[in-house]
Amino acid sequence: MTTVKVKLTHKNYDVKIEKGLHQAIGEQVRSVWQPRKVVLITDSNVGPLYLSSAQGQLEKAGFEVLPVEVPAGEASKSLTKVGEIISQMAQAGFTRQDGVISLGGGMVGDLSGVVASLYMRGIAFIQIATSLTAQVDSSVGGKTAVNLGETKNIAGTFYQPDLVLVDSDYLDTLTDRDLVEGYGEVAKTSALEGQDFFNFTGKIRSVQDIRDHAPELSERSIAYKAKVVMGDEKEAGQRQFLNFGHTFGHAIELLSHGSLRHGEAVAIGMVTVTRVFEAEGISPEGLTQALIDRLQAVGLPISSDLVGTPLFFQHMINDKKNRGGVINMVALAQVGQPIIVPKPLDEIRSMI
Template sequence: MSTVHVSFDQKAYDVKINNTAHTQIGSEILAVWSLRKIALLTDSHVGPLYLTATQQQLEAAGFDVLPLQVPAGEQSKSLTVAGELIAKMAAAGFTRGDGLIALGGGVIGDLGGVVASLYMRGISFIQIATSLTAQVDSSVGGKTAVNLGNTKNIAGTFYQPDLVLVDSTYLDTLTDRDLVEGYGEVVKTSALDSQEFFDFTGTIQSTQDIRAHAQKLSQLAIAYKAKIVMHDEKESGQRQYLNFGHTIGHAIELLAHGNLRHGEAVAIGMIAMTERMAREDVSSDDLTNALKVRLEAVGLPTSSNLIGTPEFFDHLINDKKNRGGVLNLVALKKIGDPVIIQKKLADMPTFIK
């Protein structure tokens, strides 16, 4: 087992990476929480696979479990669904001494974090990450959010969990597409981190390689993200580096109306941003090609005709990196050397074309 310790001024927790964690849930939770009511939140994809076994382990450890299941997909990341979950917890008599466990991928982690942060102004929260996206990225660092209409992650909180469990055996039940979209975030992190990590992603040539090396990929990605967020919990400085590929990616993800997964959109966003930054001598064509090789090796898309449409620029206005009409764009000067480039929204059409 590998453990990454995440520590802030007023909060600390462990991310435990272990391919047997799914068999030790009761004891792992009991090690950090006293006996209490637990809202066990999952979705319609993960629930049929893991909800019953997880609930049984928690109840065997002495916890009182309220299972909660929402439809799978981004449509469940809404204030309406969050309100419905809060109402169910209130009806079940949950108090501030109780807790919520998010059993699922990025959507469930985000939704669960929002609900936990809002219920009675905050109850305990734990994540059991079952997708590669959640395991390597979204479960660590405390960013939670829901969508509002066509605006992604516009309502949310910074809310740190008490524990994160990462078990690569959960990935066995993911489709190749669901697995590979999470790998987009791995390539992003490797490029931000170091030549050594980037070289390792260069050895990944198939979905089978991702599955075979999932635990090491998680360890490396989580270690980098933990280092970044511990220095900048609320995204006022270097935590913005983690948005590499996301400004363009979020816009086209929304415009695709479900036809692009998050990691697929981020992959496209990384290439689009690096190509344009190469034109301005911030990045290089060699870097663009190196990223493209890693993404295309596992079938991730690297281009989209949604970039540059009028609707695309409309979405940039609501981007969280918009500061008074100026976007903080993340670029790579070279591997392991990210930089923030400021662009006025008014200048983005020229930059993007």
């Protein structure tokens, strides 16, 4: 088993990475929590596959489980759904000594984290990451959020888990598209981390390569994110680097109304912003093409007609990085050397 330790000012926790961990959920949860009531939150894609097994293991370990399954998709990442789950927990008599366990991908993890952070002003939280997106990125670092209308991740908290479990066996039941969209975050992280990891992603030339190397891709991605988060938990400085590709990507994702997955939109965002900064001489010549090569090798999109539309810029106004009409854009001065480039929104309009 590989363990990445996340050590923060007020909290430490482990991210455990190993094939077969889905068969040891009760044991792993019991290693950090005494038996208690837990709400086990999943979605309609993951639930039919893994909910029964996870619930049975937890009950065998002495936990009283309230299973909650929400519809798959971003529509469930809402304050309405948060309120519904909190109401179910209250009716079941949950107290501050009880806990929330997320069993799913990024959407379920975000939703569960908000629920955990709000119920009685905060109760214990564990993430079991079942998608590549969650395994390499969203389950680590404590960011939780839900969407409000057409604005992505506008209502949320920083709320760290007590444990994160990553098992590549879960990826066996993902469709190729669902797997590959998570690789968008891996490619992003490799460009941020440095040349060695970037060279490694350059050797990933197919969907099967992603599956074959999933544990190492998760370990390297998580190790980098943990290092960044430990240096800047609340995104006051270097954690902003993790938004590479996301400023444009979030706008594209929302405008696509479900036709683009998160990692697909981030892939388009990375290429778009790097092409702009390469033309300005901020990013090195050839970096855009290097990113394109990695993304296209596994079938990720690199462009969208949604970029540059009036609604695209309207969404950017609501971006959390907007500071009085100036948005902190993430650029790469070199692979492994991310920088913040403040850009007025009017200037961004002329860039694209």
